[in-house]
Amino acid sequence: MIKKSSIAILGIAAGLFALPAAAQLSTSNLYLGGSIGQSKAKDACEGANISCEDTDTAWRLFAGYQFNPHLAIEAGYADLGKATANGVISGVTVNAKFEASAWDLVAVGILPLASQFSLYGKLGLYYGEIKGTATGTLGSVSATSSDKDTSTDLTFGVGAAFDINRNFGVRAEYQKYKDMGGSSVGKSDVDVLSVGVLYRFR
Numbered sequence: 001m002i003k004k005s006s007i008a009i010l011g012i013a014a015g016l017f018a019l020p021a022a023a024q025l026s027t028s029n030l031y032l033g034g035s036i037g038q039s040k041a042k043d044a045c046e047g048a049n050i051s052c053e054d055t056d057t058a059w060r061l062f063a064g065y066q067f068n069p070h071l072a073i074e075a076g077y078a079d080l081g082k083a084t085a086n087g088v089i090s091g092v093t094v095n096a097k098f099e100a101s102a103w104d105l106v107a108v109g110i111l112p113l114a115s116q117f118s119l120y121g122k123l124g125l126y127y128g129e130i131k132g133t134a135t136g137t138l139g140s141v142s143a144t145s146s147d148k149d150t151s152t153d154l155t156f157g158v159g160a161a162f163d164i165n166r167n168f169g170v171r172a173e174y175q176k177y178k179d180m181g182g183s184s185v186g187k188s189d190v191d192v193l194s195v196g197v198l199y200r201f202r
Contacts (some may be wrong), residue, residue: 028202029066035059035171035196041083041100041180043188050087050094057081058192064108066200072108074122077101080177080190093137100190102128102177104155116163126155126177132185149182156191171196 039058062076080100087094106124113119131148159173170194181187 010180027076028200031064031066031198031200033063033064033171033196033198034061035173035194037192037194039081039100040191041080041098041188042191050085050089052083052085054083055081056083059194060194060196062198064198065108066108069112070110072110074104074108074124075103075108077103078177079191080128080160080180083100083188091138094134095137096132096134098130098132100128100130100177100180102126102155102190104177106155106157110161116128118161120159120161120173122155122157122159122175124154124155125152127152128177128180130131130181130185130188147184149184151180151187153178153180166202167200169198169200171198 007083033107036057036059039056043060058079058081060076060078062074064072066072078101080102082097082099084098085094085096099174104124104126106122109121109123111119127150129148129150133144133146135142135144155175155177157173157175159171161169161171163169173193175192175194177192179187180190
């Protein structure tokens with residue numbers, strides 16, 4: 001069943017997409033960017049009795065449209081890295097890997113604090129996928145299984161931005177993807193701390 005919060009965010013997103021059609025689009029309000037940082041699959045190692053690594057490198061590419069100094073809409077694709085587990089359970093050597101990625105659409109509220117510095121918050125919706133692969137080995141016999149789950153839920157974050165000049169800016173931000181995964185590979189919140197750059201067409 002689709003969550004009421006997801007329906008609400010979809011409605012907000014549809015309304016924001018309709019805004020440029022109602023106004024005159026200007027390429028000077030468009031921007032592109034990318035970021036890189038560290039992800040943490042918060043619940044990936046919960047209850048694990050073997051070695052587990054729940055942090056990895058993450059990166060994101062994004063495009064946005066800024067309507068005014070206080071509001072923008074942004075769409076992006078994020079590779080959220082992987083979580084791995086390794087160890088021996090009842091004599092069986094287990095190696096497991098879970099890889100996560102997501103598309104997101106967010107509204108960005110901006111608070112300018114100076115001519116070049118601002119704070120911002122993001123709220124929106126993501127569509128994500130987690131792929132899981134596990135291999136069990138006992139003696140000379142091994143078996144591998146794989147599965148994946150997709151999910152749609154809330155994503156939100158906060159950050160700070162600094163404009164180097166008219167076109168280029170830098171960011172530092174935190175973003176959370178809620179309840180990624182499902183019944184096949186399990187669920188986990190994924191948190192990302194990152195730094196990024198963006199280019200404005202103006």
